[in-house]
Amino acid sequence: MTFETPATRRVLVARPRGYCAGVDRAVQAVEKALELYGAPVYVRKQIVHNTHVVRTLEKRGAIFVEETEEVPEGAIVVFSAHGVSPAVHREAAERGLRTIDATCPLVTKVHNEARRFASQDYDILLIGHEGHEEVEGTAGEAPDHIRLVDGLDAVDTVEVKDPDRLVWLSQTTLSVDETTETVTRLKERFPNLIDPPSDDICYATQNRQVAVKEIAAEAQLVIVVGSQNSSNSKRLVEVALDHGADASYLVDDASFIRDEWLDGVTTVGVTSGASVPEDLVDGVLAHLAERGFADVEEVESVQESVRFALPHELRKDLRAGV
Numbered sequence: 001m002t003f004e005t006p007a008t009r010r011v012l013v014a015r016p017r018g019y020c021a022g023v024d025r026a027v028q029a030v031e032k033a034l035e036l037y038g039a040p041v042y043v044r045k046q047i048v049h050n051t052h053v054v055r056t057l058e059k060r061g062a063i064f065v066e067e068t069e070e071v072p073e074g075a076i077v078v079f080s081a082h083g084v085s086p087a088v089h090r091e092a093a094e095r096g097l098r099t100i101d102a103t104c105p106l107v108t109k110v111h112n113e114a115r116r117f118a119s120q121d122y123d124i125l126l127i128g129h130e131g132h133e134e135v136e137g138t139a140g141e142a143p144d145h146i147r148l149v150d151g152l153d154a155v156d157t158v159e160v161k162d163p164d165r166l167v168w169l170s171q172t173t174l175s176v177d178e179t180t181e182t183v184t185r186l187k188e189r190f191p192n193l194i195d196p197p198s199d200d201i202c203y204a205t206q207n208r209q210v211a212v213k214e215i216a217a218e219a220q221l222v223i224v225v226g227s228q229n230s231s232n233s234k235r236l237v238e239v240a241l242d243h244g245a246d247a248s249y250l251v252d253d254a255s256f257i258r259d260e261w262l263d264g265v266t267t268v269g270v271t272s273g274a275s276v277p278e279d280l281v282d283g284v285l286a287h288l289a290e291r292g293f294a295d296v297e298e299v300e301s302v303q304e305s306v307r308f309a310l311p312h313e314l315r316k317d318l319r320a321g322v
């Protein structure tokens, strides 16, 4: 197949993109568990929301389950980066499972905030997406105190016990702009609503949104590499569309790109969600190069250097040389 290749065709690649510190840690936790203890290692839910990562780990001996009751008694189970509620920890203990908790420390921070405010009898308005694993885990920390606010429409209908004892928290992977709008609307309705002690939307989500805004301003098309169940990846599509891109699509890998998306396009932006391995972005760039988009420029908006240590259960066994 040959493609028209005007010299002006170029690709702007956002940086930062791809793996965040929490995803890197969670994937490494499963890999190290497989090395240390041998297959199978059970993982509750997708360790991170990426189809390719899950398939790769499955090939190495990880078994993904939806609930701990599917894990044989006494087996090893890893909890995903999105976190779990205390009830899940209890179920695992009752079944005698050996748990490795790969919850991202930035999700744990939100759990701790939820517990602290609940213990002071605050109602907590949790801004997030209903049914998302992270939201279920956080809500499980204080089910009697947490009220979910899923989208702007929920602002008018959410019910609280005491409007003067109210705090908001959020899922870590939301759109920064949309969350700001939601909080503004909440404060119009509840003027005494207090803010969390620090941002709940994590550094990686924020940085990837800043970076995609920069390339979207110059690109007609923005391709976001990520899976459909990845909240932070979906937000990148929305942010790209809000900041100048005529079109933006979420693709699991290069095979999802349709040639008609490139018709009349001279600048393509490329980025990837926080759970996406870099080889999938390389595949997209190779695919675009074959179609005349060989001029690739990386646009760096923010420098990142965050790293997290492996879960303590693994560090202990690694030190002991198990």
Ligand code: SF4
Binding pocket: 020, 021, 022, 023, 081, 104, 105, 106, 107, 172, 173, 202, 203, 204, 205, 232, 274
């Ligand atoms: S997206 Fe943010 S909260 Fe989620 S795993 Fe990555 S760093 Fe942690």
